[in-house]
Amino acid sequence: MVESSTMRxxxxxxxxxxxxxxxxxxxxxxxxxxxxxxxxxTSPALHVEPREVLIDGREIPFPDGMYIALHKPIGYVCSHAxxxxxxxxxxxxxxxxxxRHPSLECVGRLDKDTSGLLLLSDxxxxxxxxxxxxxxxxxxxxxxxxxxxxxEAVALFMSGTLMLRGEKTPCLPAKLELxxxxxxxxxxxxxxxxxxxxxxxxxxxxxxxxxxxAVGALELDTLRLVPGEWCxxxxxxxxxxxx
Numbered sequence: 001m002v003e004s005s006t007m008r009x010x011x012x013x014x015x016x017x018x019x020x021x022x023x024x025x026x027x028x029x030x031x032x033x034x035x036x037x038x039x040x041x042t043s044p045a046l047h048v049e050p051r052e053v054l055i056d057g058r059e060i061p062f063p064d065g066m067y068i069a070l071h072k073p074i075g076y077v078c079s080h081a082x083x084x085x086x087x088x089x090x091x092x093x094x095x096x097x098x099x100r101h102p103s104l105e106c107v108g109r110l111d112k113d114t115s116g117l118l119l120l121s122d123x124x125x126x127x128x129x130x131x132x133x134x135x136x137x138x139x140x141x142x143x144x145x146x147x148x149x150x151x152e153a154v155a156l157f158m159s160g161t162l163m164l165r166g167e168k169t170p171c172l173p174a175k176l177e178l179x180x181x182x183x184x185x186x187x188x189x190x191x192x193x194x195x196x197x198x199x200x201x202x203x204x205x206x207x208x209x210x211x212x213x214a215v216g217a218l219e220l221d222t223l224r225l226v227p228g229e230w231c232x233x234x235x236x237x238x239x240x241x242x243x
Contacts, residue, residue: 143196
């Protein structure tokens with residue numbers, strides 16, 4: 001977890017995304033930063049504790065690190081960069097969050113045409129741990145395909161022998177559950193590029209709808225988020241033995 005500690009007032013404003021370092025002195029002199037006891041903080045060099053500071057009368061959100069679960073809608077990209085004609089998932093969150101340092105990053109991405117559970121954090125160690133292939137964090141996807149999924153795909157996916165084009169190693173065993181000819185769920189423990197789409201395409205069943213239902217112990221239905229909504233979560237749910 002990213003622990004907060006005392007820091008310079010100007011560094012605090014930059015760290016939590018309220019302004020640039022060049023703008024910090026003016027922000028402080030304007031009187032928008034106070035301690036909870038009402039004392040004004042105007043000196044950029046004054047060391048303060050983030051949990052004891054109010055910015056424009058409000059507490060700093062998540063001073064010890066951000067762990068956000070977002071219900072990503074279709075049509076949004078998981079990128080900080082401005083892309084022509086594309087809406088970004090960061091537009092669904094408070095503006096200053098994207099300016100935090102360290103930055104808020106996606107814990108594994110969902111493509112523009114995929115909806116569902118997306119995790120974000122500004123804790124680089126946490127992000128790396130959950131995206132590392134060694135962790136085997138389970139992701140659950142529901143899907144719809146344009147063509148029937150062959151029943152043989154169930155055994156093929158579970159065998160751990162499926163090779164995707166351009167890959168040097170086969171996919172890890174994955175659990176495929178079919179509800180009918182063109183609908184089902186797939187549980188994987190990897191995060192290869194467009195992996196679910198590529199796996200179904202490899203057996204002649206291209207995907208037309210893809211939705212991530214769960215990541216590890218976090219389930220979108222349990223979180224009760226509608227598309228575009230977010231909530232914070234406890235990162236300890238991803239500790240060993242609790243996924």
